Amino acid sequence: MEAQPAQSLCDFACGTVMAMEESLAPVEFSLAPEGMPRRARxxxxxxxxxxxxxxxxxAGLCRAYTRRGxxxxxxxxQNMSNNAAVADDSELPPGPDGFAPRGEIGRAQALQARACRAAPSIHMNPVLLKPQSGVGSQVVLRGRSLGNCPAKTYHRMRQQLMPAVLDSFNRLTREADLVLVEGAGSGAEVYLRASDITNMRLAEQADLPVVFLSDIDRGGTMAAIVGSHELLDLSDRGRVVGYLINKFRGDLTIFEPGMKTITEKTGWPCLGVMRWFEQADRLPAEDSLALERPPERRGSGLNIAVPRFSRIANFDDLDPLSAEPGVNLRFVNPGSPIPAETDVVILPGSKVTRADLDVVRREGWDVDILAHVRKGGRVLGICAGFQMLGRVVRDPEGIEGPAGETPGLGLLDIETVIGGEKRLVELDVGEETSGCRITGYEMHMGRTSGPGLERPWLHLREPRGSLRAEGAISPDWRVAGTYLHGIFGSNTFRAHWLRQVGGCASELDFExxxxxxxxxLADHCEANLDLDALLMLAR
Structure with missing residues (x-):
């Protein structure tokens, strides 16, 4: 059968969001031919x-079942996160430079793809919401940004995204033996059922068996599972094949009466208890909730301070540095100054550059950073952090918020205009100055210009042999910025940079x-869960 005609956002947005449609970029997605058999459970x-x-x-189940062949x-x-990754595919045509464009998906699905030893795909996370304010997000459909959308508007329109969601799911089922589907938030938010695209309505549309997962470490597990059962209607209850307990510590026999009560109240069997996984913090976090944990202090070492922006993005850039035994990396929360003993300040990514520049000034971090530089300290900006280091950030089209411009910190002689097509590029290149290999990616909409770019921080040798200047560095070499995410995952470059800023490199192989x-994690799943039983329940 021929592929169905491409659909645009304007074709399926409801009448109540007509005004919103005009501010969202139209986007097309192709539906796969029908009639192809579903292969996967x-x-x-x-x-x-x-x-x-x-x-x-x-992620653990993905690796465990992948190891079984x-x-x-x-x-x-649907995922809501400002931690995103570049996918290997896209539905956009090649750009004027001849390079195939890329899409983006949530960082968690990219990690799960890695657990499957598969390339990340836009179909693994067809709808990505990137929060930009307390009441709105950037909507990314099949890897491409549509624009910004207030939460109330998105709530009304999201059910119209179900064709794209189901099509992406069906594509995966045709290439796999097993598809592991992750819900979002709570599966028992029944007031959202009519417009749901990611929990029970998706389970109904795709005919999925459901397992509920509860975190016993936070308490209230019995009420959470039994309460979920009570809220669901009979049809949705019938889709639930059991429940799992996560993050258990202590003597399981003490909780066995509790599991018995849960099963008596719900009729759902307990399919396993996952004990606390000690290495959880060694895997990239999905969202900024992970930053609530207090930093680990290691005594002496290089002190790195990272201001925690209101819409911090792609902060997993810093995981390799945090893992270094000779580095004390600390996220500085609002209400706290940047510590005086800081050696390096890193300004991370942000979904709202201008708004977070306002946060920097409101918290007094701008004063701290400028004083840090005057005392001979170092500063590195990554993506939005790079933009903040310049003289001004302009957003004439109001892409990240109200249109306007905001003065930067003035530490680099550059300026940035937010706009244009989002640049999504994966990189695996050589860096000429250091002689190191760098892997990483670009993910930004800003275009930066100015005399400061004539003094680039990096010189990248592209695969086709050409040399490309990247980022900027101040005349005294103490303030630098780049658009490259993920560069500290490159072991040799991380070691080179640490030596440059006065730290000590280790033998850490981060990847x-x-x-x-x-x-x-896969071993942990094997030891704590009956994987054969879970596989039999899949259909």
């Missing part, structure tokens, strides 16, 4: 609330560390 993991460990559990794929219909943690 599928199983859905829903949570009794947010942050119960769904993403990590799915199955072709496994992760799927999350090997992540791989070892995924293997340990």
């Amino acid at each position: 599928a199983l859905m993991i829903q949570g009794t609330s947010s942050d119960v460990g769904k993403s990590m559990l799915v 199955l072709v496994v794929r992760p799927f999350k219909a 090997a560390r992540v791989e070892a943690s995924l293997e340990a």
